[in-house]
Amino acid sequence: MADSHWPGQQLISAAQQGDPEATAALVSGSHPHVRRFAHSLCATPQDAEDAAQEALIILYRKIGMLRASGALASWMFRIVRNECLRRTRLMLRHHGPVPDAVVPSFEEDVFQRLEAGRVAAAITALPLDQRQVLIMRDIQGHSGRAVADALGLSNAAMKSRLRRAREAVRAALLTSADEGPGGRRD
The missing domain is CATH 1.10.10.10 (Winged helix-like DNA-binding domain superfamily/Winged helix DNA-binding domain)
Structure with a gap:
């Protein structure tokens, strides 16, 4: 069974300070959680996989911007949510609204x-x-x-x-x- 814990504070702190091995371990340890977020939020499995990958890339590139190491889960959730929304908007632009779907007003x-x-x-x-x-x-x-x-x-x-x-x-x-x-x- 996969580990249900997010990476620990020490690993996050080391990654924030630029340790490449800690950053790689952080991304790897966050992957199952990020995938689960994405699959619960995105419209299609393909979008979920793409959103999860994009979120992990952002984590890898911008871990130093995370203010509090305890906020990793909420930060990643926001990134995944925003990426899923972005992908949904792109799909709607290219394909138009889904028939019989209620489109919210501005x-x-x-x-x-x-x-x-x-x-x-x-x-x-x-x-x-x-x-x-x-x-x-x-x-x-x-x-x-x-x-x-x-x-x-x-x-x-x-x-x-x-x-x-x-x-x-x-x-x-x-x-x-x-x-x-x-x-x-x-």
Whole structure:
């Protein structure tokens, strides 16, 4: 069975400092996770493979730009998501919209982007232990038992962290929804 853990902090730090062997190991260790992201987000298996490869190339070239080594999973998820969206847009430009598909209006598209940004910001603001559990459980789709085992937690501790993470994200989203433009309350 493949390793379910993301590469460790020491490996990420070494890669950020330019160690070529650490960078190669980081890309290799991230590959299964990136593929899983891509297959869950992209429209076709071919696009998923291409998006995963593109994300790994970006990881290889720009690992030094990663601010916090604990944010690797969320950074890679954003890269894969953006690459899948880009490929979908290209397909729609060349082939037109899918018949009988509901195409969102410009306003709906902008609203969805704003919502995605708010959710990403709320998840990024979580403490590392809560962020890891939330990403593994709710974004990657691992079972509760698999998340607990991967993080060395009891099932009860994993559930507690997940509950706190979800509550914090919910509260952050409610707070940001109540704020008007520029962070002011209306």
